[in-house]
Amino acid sequence: IAGITQAPTSQILAAGRRMTLRCTQDMRHNAMYWYRQDLGLGLRLIHYSNTAGTTGKGEVPDGYSVSRANTDDFPLTLASAVPSQTSVYFCASSDSSGGANEQFFGPGTRLTVL
Amino acid sequence: GQNIDQPTEMTATEGAIVQINCTYQTSGFNGLFWYQQHAGEAPTFLSYNVLDGLEEKGRFSSFLSRSKGYSYLLLKELQMKDSASYLCAALDSNYQLIWGAGTKLIIKP
Numbered sequence: 001i002a003g004i005t006q007a008p009t010s011q012i013l014a015a016g017r018r019m020t021l022r023c024t025q026d027m028r029h030n031a032m033y034w035y036r037q038d039l040g041l042g043l044r045l046i047h048y049s050n051t052a053g054t055t056g057k058g059e060v061p062d063g064y065s066v067s068r069a070n071t072d073d074f075p076l077t078l079a080s081a082v083p084s085q086t087s088v089y090f091c092a093s094s095d096s097s098g099g100a101n102e103q104f105f106g107p108g109t110r111l112t113v114l
Numbered sequence: 115g116q117n118i119d120q121p122t123e124m125t126a127t128e129g130a131i132v133q134i135n136c137t138y139q140t141s142g143f144n145g146l147f148w149y150q151q152h153a154g155e156a157p158t159f160l161s162y163n164v165l166d167g168l169e170e171k172g173r174f175s176s177f178l179s180r181s182k183g184y185s186y187l188l189l190k191e192l193q194m195k196d197s198a199s200y201l202c203a204a205l206d207s208n209y210q211l212i213w214g215a216g217t218k219l220i221i222k223p
Contacts, residue, residue: 042118042201042213043157058210090156100145100164100205105156 003027006091006106013081013113021076021109023091031094032074033103034058034066036087043090049074050096081113116140118214120202125220126192134187134200134217142207146185148176149201151216157201160187189219197221 004025013019025032030051035043045058049068063085065077074093078085088110092103117139126132138146145164149157163169163178163185175188187200199216206212 040122040215042215043203043211044213045210048210100147100162102147102159102162103211105158107156 004091004093004104004106006089006109008109009107010110011112013078013111015082015113016080019078019081019111021078021089021091021111023074023076023106024072025074025091025093025104025106026072027093027095027104028071029093029104030071030096031101032068033092033094034064034074034076035090035092036060036085037090037108038087046076046089081111083113085111086113087111116204116206116212118202118204118212120200120214120217122215123218123220125222126189128192128194128221128223130192131188131190132192132219134189134202134219136185136187136202136214138183138185138202138204138212138214140204140206140212143180144205144207144209146176146178147203147205147211148185148187149203151199151201153198160200192221194221194223 007022033048034046047066049055052071091106094101094103120136148160151157161176168177173190201216202214203211
């Protein structure tokens with residue numbers, strides 16, 4: 001693995017189903033983030049983690065949960081998907097949460113909820 | 115509230131120069147980022163400014179005026195591969211990034 005990876009690349013999901021988006025980084029970055037990107041809107045932060053074992057809510061956390069059991073992995077779970085969660089989801093990481101550290105993004109997961 | 119404004123779309127000619135503007139209003143300010151995003155791909159880092167002035171990096175330069183809440187990205191000697199969206203993002207007092215919706219830059223031959 002080089003950098004940050006996400007799985008799946010794309011997914012079509014029935015409303016009401018549970019779904020976990022996976023994110024793994026091998027850069028030993030402390031901070032990780034989940035964003036959603038919708039047409040005409042900026043990237044919106046869903047949840048973040050400043051270090052393994054801690055998580056926090058971003059701008060649009062409702063309907064999503066995260067965990068950070070170790071440094072490398074930061075899965076995002078939709079407990080019961082709804083059509084408004086149709087979006088492109090990007091995972092990102094940075095060396096630390098404080099300070100001006102650039103964020104490195106994964107390739108994204110395109111999710112469609114029907 | 116916190117807000118980032120940038121033009122939705124711009125068109126420029128190959129070989130020319132283009133300036134993409136960004137204005138921001140945030141709770142506190144710890145710097146401004148520019149990212150490039152090609153269609154269907156992830157954003158990638160271009161620049162970071164925290165002090166007033168111009169930072170030059172090859173064909174790309176970024177400018178910041180903290181007193182005016184204003185930044186611009188200057189792209190010189192435009193190439194077709196520069197066709198992409200350019201995202202402006204401000205770092206607020208909690209070190210959270212506030213993102214603009216992006217400017218789609220179309221380069222014509």
